[in-house]
Amino acid sequence: MQLSETTSNYLGGEDDYATRHPLGPSTVYGWGRDGWDAGNGYVRMGMSNGAGTYTAWQYVEGDITVWTFDNLPERDAKLDMLCIWYWLRGSVYVGNDKEAMEADPSDIRFRGPFTWARLTEYEETGTDPYAVMLAEQGEGK
16 A cells, blocks of 8 residues: 655755665666666656665656555556656667557566566576566566
């Protein structure tokens, strides 16, 4: 369940926000199984985990919106939605994968945080560990 949403004007740059904001979130540079860009020079996204809360944030040209959730899958779903929204509008280059995203934006390869371990396991076994985690939690596709 989403616990809160706040928007404010922050007078620092996105790198400044990512390193010094009181929430201490980390910037998300790659998203989805293959690590597509999760932002550009005008947009940055990030996430953090706290005591029972999961935070997603978006920085767009000086404005910051922060969402807080009580579970990880919902926080990740928010970042899925934000990334896919930008990818489909051409704000961030996704190469030949744009057609597949338009056909099925809920495809697991476009969802969840990127890690080299996730990509490597998928390449070696054909199994996406993020999809397994979601299935175990009764989520996902």
